[in-house]
Amino acid sequence: MRLRFTKMHGLGNDFVVLDGVRQRIALDAALIRRLADRRFGIGCDQVLLVEPPRLPGTDFHYRIFNANGSEVEQCGNGARCFARFVRDQGLSTQDEILVSTAAGVIRLYLEEDDQVRVNMGIPTFEPAKIPFLADAPALTHALEVAGQTLHLSALSLGNPHAVILVEDIDTAPVAELGPLLERHPRFPKRVNVGFMQVISLDAVRLRVYERGVGETLACGSGACAAAVSGQRLGLLGPSVRVSLPGGDLRIEWQGEGRPVWMSGPAERVFVGEIEIAEE
Numbered sequence: 001m002r003l004r005f006t007k008m009h010g011l012g013n014d015f016v017v018l019d020g021v022r023q024r025i026a027l028d029a030a031l032i033r034r035l036a037d038r039r040f041g042i043g044c045d046q047v048l049l050v051e052p053p054r055l056p057g058t059d060f061h062y063r064i065f066n067a068n069g070s071e072v073e074q075c076g077n078g079a080r081c082f083a084r085f086v087r088d089q090g091l092s093t094q095d096e097i098l099v100s101t102a103a104g105v106i107r108l109y110l111e112e113d114d115q116v117r118v119n120m121g122i123p124t125f126e127p128a129k130i131p132f133l134a135d136a137p138a139l140t141h142a143l144e145v146a147g148q149t150l151h152l153s154a155l156s157l158g159n160p161h162a163v164i165l166v167e168d169i170d171t172a173p174v175a176e177l178g179p180l181l182e183r184h185p186r187f188p189k190r191v192n193v194g195f196m197q198v199i200s201l202d203a204v205r206l207r208v209y210e211r212g213v214g215e216t217l218a219c220g221s222g223a224c225a226a227a228v229s230g231q232r233l234g235l236l237g238p239s240v241r242v243s244l245p246g247g248d249l250r251i252e253w254q255g256e257g258r259p260v261w262m263s264g265p266a267e268r269v270f271v272g273e274i275e276i277a278e279e
């Protein structure tokens with residue numbers, strides 16, 4: 001069977017986007033891993049599946065799969081590419097698109113200058129969503145990792161994030177600490193790990209070791225998690241430029257109980273077809 005796909009990226013965080021509205025697609029973890037494989041498949045950090053709406057008042061459903069085949073609740077860079085995809089494919093003519101995900105409903109806005117703005121929902125510090133915070137939602141928590149005591153913040157944007165403050169992201173031990181934290185027992189659903197260097201009240205540099213992938217060139221939900229954590233620590237204001245290795249995102253948050261807004265680009269790279277085994 002031939003499966004049509006579109007290759008896209010948000011600041012180098014790259015995706016295979018599948019139209020599940022006009023083609024019937026049965027995805028399983030093995031097929032996801034094959035599509036994501038940079039040698040034996042197409043290659044991407046995540047596979048995004050566009051599906052017909054499941055909730056009244058929404059325009060689409062959005063499923064997200066990490067390269068390791070795990071299905072997850074949220075993908076910020078992917079949401080921007082989702083909006084660009086449905087417009088380019090003629091699946092929608094709207095500038096505002098309401099999409100249900102495993103984490104709830106997100107609202108996407110296509111803007112003139114090829115930017116996409118996303119209401120990423122309200123960050124939560126509830127232990128039910130981020131069990132790490134079961135011992136009271138303090139602002140930072142000490143955690144022993146590889147003989148070091150790390151001080152990290154933790155929160156959920158639908159998907160789980162830990163954020164560590166570092167002096168310089170260029171020398172941050174991302175490759176060493178990322179995998180150890182990603183699968184630390186205190187994060188039973190594993191976790192995305194952000195290493196944040198605060199530059200000023202409205203600018204940070206960030207690297208993210210993503211759950212189910214490894215370090216990516218950018219992480220939209222990770223940028224939101226970093227900006228929210230920094231604001232709660234009194235280090236950042238309500239509007240932050242987050243500079244990731246792949247480029248910059250603008251993140252805005254008006255405080256507890258309010259949604260986080262993310263603005264940034266979404267690019268299409270190529271379209272193609274891949275042979276997959278019949279069902």
Ligand SMILES: N[C@H](CCC[C@H](N)C(=O)O)C(=O)O
Nearest residue numbers: 075076077159211219220221
């Ligand atoms: N690795 C993430 C999903 C993708 C998030 C990232 N690509 C983004 O732009 O938010 C997780 O397992 O929760």
